[in-house]
Amino acid sequence: MVTKVVEKFRTMKTPLLSILKELQKDQGYLTEEVLKEVAKELGLSPARVYGVATFYSLFSVTPKGKYIIRVCESAPCYINGTMNILEMLQDELKVDVGETTLDGLFTLELTSCLGVCGVAPAIMVNEEVYGNLDREKLSHLLSRCRGM
Amino acid sequence: MENNNKVTLKINGIQVTVPAGSTILEAAKIAGINIPTLCHHPDLETSGVCRVCVVEVNKGRPLQAACVYKVAEDMEVETATPVVREARRLNLELILSRHPQDCLSCVRNQKCELQDLAESFHIEEISFPIKGKAYEKDDSNPSVVRDQEKCILCRRCIEACIQLQGVEALGVANRGADSTVGPFFNKPLQDVVCTFCGQCIHACPVGAIYEKDDTARFWEAVAAPNKHVVVQTAPAIRVGLAEEMGMGVGSLATGKMVTALRRLGVDRVFDTDFTADLTIIEEGSELVERVTGGGTLPMITSCSPGWIKFCEHYYPDLLDHLSTCKSPQQMFGALAKTYYAEKSGINPKDIFVVSIMPCTAKKFEATRPEMHDSGHQDVDVVLTTRELGRMLREVGVQFAELPEEEFDKPLGISTGAGAIFGATGGVMEAALRTAYVLVTGQELEEINLYDCRGLTGVKEAVVPVGDLEVKIAIAHGLANARKLMDMVRKGEADYHFIEIMACPGGCIGGGGQPVPTTMASRDKRIAAIYREDERMVLRKSHENEAVKALYDEFLGKPLGEKSHHLLHTKYIPREL
Numbered sequence: 001m002v003t004k005v006v007e008k009f010r011t012m013k014t015p016l017l018s019i020l021k022e023l024q025k026d027q028g029y030l031t032e033e034v035l036k037e038v039a040k041e042l043g044l045s046p047a048r049v050y051g052v053a054t055f056y057s058l059f060s061v062t063p064k065g066k067y068i069i070r071v072c073e074s075a076p077c078y079i080n081g082t083m084n085i086l087e088m089l090q091d092e093l094k095v096d097v098g099e100t101t102l103d104g105l106f107t108l109e110l111t112s113c114l115g116v117c118g119v120a121p122a123i124m125v126n127e128e129v130y131g132n133l134d135r136e137k138l139s140h141l142l143s144r145c146r147g148m
Numbered sequence: 149m150e151n152n153n154k155v156t157l158k159i160n161g162i163q164v165t166v167p168a169g170s171t172i173l174e175a176a177k178i179a180g181i182n183i184p185t186l187c188h189h190p191d192l193e194t195s196g197v198c199r200v201c202v203v204e205v206n207k208g209r210p211l212q213a214a215c216v217y218k219v220a221e222d223m224e225v226e227t228a229t230p231v232v233r234e235a236r237r238l239n240l241e242l243i244l245s246r247h248p249q250d251c252l253s254c255v256r257n258q259k260c261e262l263q264d265l266a267e268s269f270h271i272e273e274i275s276f277p278i279k280g281k282a283y284e285k286d287d288s289n290p291s292v293v294r295d296q297e298k299c300i301l302c303r304r305c306i307e308a309c310i311q312l313q314g315v316e317a318l319g320v321a322n323r324g325a326d327s328t329v330g331p332f333f334n335k336p337l338q339d340v341v342c343t344f345c346g347q348c349i350h351a352c353p354v355g356a357i358y359e360k361d362d363t364a365r366f367w368e369a370v371a372a373p374n375k376h377v378v379v380q381t382a383p384a385i386r387v388g389l390a391e392e393m394g395m396g397v398g399s400l401a402t403g404k405m406v407t408a409l410r411r412l413g414v415d416r417v418f419d420t421d422f423t424a425d426l427t428i429i430e431e432g433s434e435l436v437e438r439v440t441g442g443g444t445l446p447m448i449t450s451c452s453p454g455w456i457k458f459c460e461h462y463y464p465d466l467l468d469h470l471s472t473c474k475s476p477q478q479m480f481g482a483l484a485k486t487y488y489a490e491k492s493g494i495n496p497k498d499i500f501v502v503s504i505m506p507c508t509a510k511k512f513e514a515t516r517p518e519m520h521d522s523g524h525q526d527v528d529v530v531l532t533t534r535e536l537g538r539m540l541r542e543v544g545v546q547f548a549e550l551p552e553e554e555f556d557k558p559l560g561i562s563t564g565a566g567a568i569f570g571a572t573g574g575v576m577e578a579a580l581r582t583a584y585v586l587v588t589g590q591e592l593e594e595i596n597l598y599d600c601r602g603l604t605g606v607k608e609a610v611v612p613v614g615d616l617e618v619k620i621a622i623a624h625g626l627a628n629a630r631k632l633m634d635m636v637r638k639g640e641a642d643y644h645f646i647e648i649m650a651c652p653g654g655c656i657g658g659g660g661q662p663v664p665t666t667m668a669s670r671d672k673r674i675a676a677i678y679r680e681d682e683r684m685v686l687r688k689s690h691e692n693e694a695v696k697a698l699y700d701e702f703l704g705k706p707l708g709e710k711s712h713h714l715l716h717t718k719y720i721p722r723e724l
Contacts, residue, residue, distance in 0.1 A: 032333055040724060045310075046332035046340070047319030054321045061333070 001026070002037040016042065016052055020059055028068075029060040065100045067145050070111035070124040077113075080120040085133055086110075092142060105146065157223040172203055172214035172225055183227050184236065184265055186243070186353055187302035188215035191652075191667045192311055198302055199239040200265065203227045211235055240269055243300050245276035247354070254298070254355040259663050261353035262300060283328075288336035290515050291344035291360060291508040292659070298356040299329050308351035312652050314627035315458070317342040329356075341461045341724060343626065345454035345650045346508030346659015350666075359508050359660055363539050365529045369500040370413045377414045377500045378488070380480045380559070381405060383421055383570030384506035384655040385533055387676040391669075392537035392662040393547035398672030400679055403552020408536075408545050410553065414502065418559035421566030423476040423483065424578070426698065427451065428565060428689035430715055431473045432582045433706040435645055439616070444468045446621070446636065446643040449575050451475045453513035454650030454659075456719065458626050463633050464721030469646075472716040476569065477503050477510055478519050480559070481526030482714040487702045488559060489522075496524055503530045506570070506658035509650065518717050532660025561694035564687035567680045572624035572654035573600035573607060574677065576647040580611055580618070581688045588614040595687055601678070603653060603671060606631055608643075619643045625652040 005022045009015035019038055024030055030053050039046040053059045071077075071086050086097075089108055093101050100107040116122045119131025130141060156165045157175065164179040176183050187198035196213035203214045204226040211232065214225075226232060244266060251257050283296035303320065306329060310316045317340055321328050331340040348357050369375045389408075390399035409417045431449070438447050450456060450471045459470060474482070480503070485496035503510060507530075513519065514527040531539075540547060555561070565581055568574030577600040584592045599609035600620075605628040611618045621643045623629045629648045635641040651657045653670030656677060662669075681687060689695065703710045 036332070036724075045316035045319065046724075047306075047316055047330075050332045051319040051321050055323050057323075 002034055003041060006038065006041040016044070016049065017056075020049075020053055024059060028064045028066070029062060031061075035061070063100060063104070065105050065107035067105060067125050068107045068109060070109045070114075072112070072114045072120070072122045072124075073110045074113035074117070076117040077120040077122055081133075082121050085121050085123065085138065088135055088138055092139075106142075155219050155221050155223075157219050157221070157225065159225045160227055166219060168219075170219050172205070172212070172217050172219055173201060175219045176214065176225070176227060181227055183214045184268065185215055186240075186261055186265060186300070187304060189304050189307070189351060192304060192307045192351065194302075194304060194307060198243065198300070200236055200243075202232060202235050202239070204229055204232055237269055237271070240265055241271065241274050241276060244271065244274050245278050246281070247300055248280065248297055249278065255358045255361075256355035256663070260355060263354075286336045287360060288338040289342070289344060289360075290511045292337060292342070292346055292349065292357060293360050294330070294337065294357050296328060296330065296356065298354050300354055300356070301327055301329060302353060303329065304351040304353065305329065305348035305357055308347045310627075312347050312625050312627055313343065313345060313458075313650070314630045315341060315343060318348065341722075343454040343457045343461075343650060344509040344512045344659075345626070347651060349508070349659050350657075350661075350663060359532050359534060360511060361535060361538075362511070362529050362531055363535050366412075366502055366531060366539065369502070369528070372500075374498055375500045376416075376492075376494050376498050377502060378416045378418060378484050378559075379409050379414045379502045379504060380418050380420045380423075380477065380484075381409070381504045382477065382506055382510075382655060383424060383567050383574075383677065383680075384658060384661065384673070385504050385536070386567075386680060387570065387656055387673045388506050388533040388661045389504075389536060390547070391673070392533050393540065395548055397669045398676045400676045401547070402680065403554070404547060404550040406555055407550045407553040408540055408547055409504075411545055411550075412539060412543070416556045416559075417553075418480070418484070419555045419562050419566070420476045420480055420503070421562030421569070422559050422692070422694060423479040424566035424569040425563055425689035425692040425695050426479055426483075426715070427473055427476050427569075427575075428578050428582050429695060429699075429706050430479075430711060431471050432579050432586055432689075434471055434473065435579070435583060436586050437707065439644060446641055446646045447471055448636075448646045448648055450717075451569065451575060452509070452648065452650045452655070453507070454509035455626065455629060455648045457509065457512070457722070458629065458650065459633070460719055460722040461724055462630070463637065466633065466636055467719045467721065469636060470719055472718070474519075474715055474717045475510075475513065476566075477505065477530075478513065478526055478717070479715050481514070481519065482521045483698070484559065485522035485524055485526060486714060487698060490702070491558075496522060500529075501527045503527050504533070504536050505530050506533050506655045506661045507651075508532060508659040510660075521714050532658075533662060534660060537662070558694040558697060561692060562684075563689055563692050564681035564684035565689040566692075567684065568677055570655045571601070571674045571677045572603070572649050572652075573622045573647065574654060575649075576600045576620055576622050576645065578689055579645065579647075580613070580620075582690045583618070584613050585688070585690055587616065591688075600647075601674075603667065603674070618645065620645050620647070622647045624649045624654050626650055 009018045039049040122131040155168045159179045166175040183201050186200040196216035201214040202211040205212045286294040306318045386402040390401035406417045448469045481501050484501045489496040511530040514530050519526050565578035577597045607622040623632045656673035657670040
């Protein structure tokens with residue numbers, strides 16, 4: 001798996017980011033074993049590969065939920081009720097920012113501006129953006145994720 | 149006028165002409181102006197992260213880090229304006245606000261670059277809230293302790309590990325205020341590829357990395373009535389200890405070192421130089437056997453435990469090239485608890501072997517499971533030059549005033565060949581002095597083999613020994629070792645014999661030597677080692693009468709069965 005991905009990008013001048021991005025798709029985060037193997041394949045030290053993987057916020061070295069909920073903490077969303085949204089999510093999911101629910105379904109994170117200030121407050125669930133959120137919409141969204 | 153090689157600029161109004169490509173820091177030094185630094189290190193390329201050395205360049209522009217900013221023609225630099233002083237102070241206070249304020253109980257108290265800066269900046273108050281970071285200490289391994297709480301993120305340890313040693317066990321993880329310096333997944337050093345060489349200790353400006361302190365075990369043994377405490381001193385200690393005790397870099401103090409150890413209450417002061425001579429006899433014989441008997445060549449030295457661990461991790465396929473000889477430290481331990489025990493009629497279980505080593509990796513080596521050939525752990529405790537210095541200061545030994553005494557016999561008798569083991573190229577030179585006799589039956593006329601000496605990263609020479617043109621190579625610093633090992637792996641190294649020492653300059657620059665250790669101090673200590681060689685009456689290992697007696701009374705012959713059991717070892721392939 002790692003070898004295949006490394007081969008795909010090897011000819012790039014700086015292949016590491018592309019390789020890590022591709023590999024993260026598999027489990028949603030980068031494991032020790034994967035990073036070690038990448039280091040070996042590229043002839044880099046494991047410490048350096050780990051440094052890159054922890055520098056960028058879109059990479060993770062700890063397990064993440066199936067759904068990553070990123071709550072926008074920029075000013076327009078904040079004014080329109082980010083904190084309410086965040087509190088609702090914390091109550092509902094029983095996790096703090098940066099944590100993952102015990103069932104492995106949700107990870108709660110903060111994000112800077114999503115570029116949809118017109119529909120503040122906004123959140124992102126995986127690749128999808130949702131705006132004009134209130135308790136009802138949020139509840140509906142979580143239920144859908146839970147397959148209910 | 150600008151020519152190709154020189155640049156003229158003004159620093160604080162003083163006109164100075166410096167080589168093109170110089171940094172402002174280097175140019176200022178030439179102009180006699182000192183700029184404070186923290187993340188800069190004279191032997192390393194660093195990245196200007198601490199911002200303590202900021203200066204004004206062509207007034208009105210943003211401040212620049214003098215340690216990385218390059219000079220240009222007609223540049224005007226100001227190093228002490230109010231703007232500069234204020235910025236430096238602010239940066240220093242920010243660093244101090246994230247650093248513990250417990251200097252009194254720090255291993256680097258009074259030897260700390262951050263403390264020095266705080267003193268010279270006359271910091272009376274830190275304008276920011278002081279925040280701890282609550283990291284756990286990593287003292288998982290026998291050699292090196294990392295205390296991240298004290299880390300100021302200067303990255304010098306990382307650069308030393310990369311540039312000097314080619315290992316990169318440490319890196320920066322996370323980002324911004326959350327940045328940390330540490331190994332892969334912040335694991336203990338024990339669980340990653342680390343050679344325990346301790347060069348990161350010399351790179352660290354503060355007390356974030358240091359040797360594991362084993363002095364308590366020494367005191368305990370000395371105080372125990374039934375323990376017979378036997379000390380061995382590595383070749384590099386006689387040039388490191390005097391420096392540690394304030395006698396200046398490159399001071400040689402063999403006799404005072406012996407006296408000092410006796411004053412600490414040990415029973416016998418012996419010398420690793422004795423087993424260095426013995427190593428030459430065993431290793432020289434092994435080389436001759438490999439050359440004449442079609443054994444694996446090139447043969448590579450095995451005295452340096454940091455190098456051995458490096459080879460086990462990175463070149464497990466080439467372990468057959470390593471000499472099977474144990475290091476002189478371990479040969480000593482094995483003999484102290486067999487030969488010496490027999491000779492002195494002391495039960496080996498009552499003998500406590502202390503090594504004074506310039507090396508943090510020696511602490512690890514002594515705990516290797518292979519090193520129990522006497523039936524006990526052969527070396528009980530390993531102390532660095534710094535730890536010995538600490539003990540002497542604690543009990544008030546006035547080192548500089550001490551009389552000079554002689555080592556105890558017989559394990560304290562040695563030659564100049566044993567002494568030069570402490571410098572890069574020394575093992576090679578010592579081996580050639582003896583191999584020449586083993587092969588030709590005649591003594592070398594010129595025993596100073598200058599091709600072996602000096603701080604060039606990789607040295608090569610061809611030495612005629614009888615009919616054979618012996619091809620040799622020498623590397624010090626593991627980044628240099630890597631160059632030779634890659635050639636060996638590709639089959640491009642047609643040498644007979646390679647000497648590798650893990651630390652730049654050899655053992656005199658080991659991770660246990662006085663702080664600071666720089667290329668400049670390594671150079672002076674090497675000069676002292678060769679002075680020691682010159683002053684010895686005997687300078688060839690095969691002339692050591694005590695070694696001859698050891699073979700006659702105990703070992704039999706070189707590479708014999710007893711030698712094989714006590715003086716030789718095996719290596720373990722390790723993972724990357």
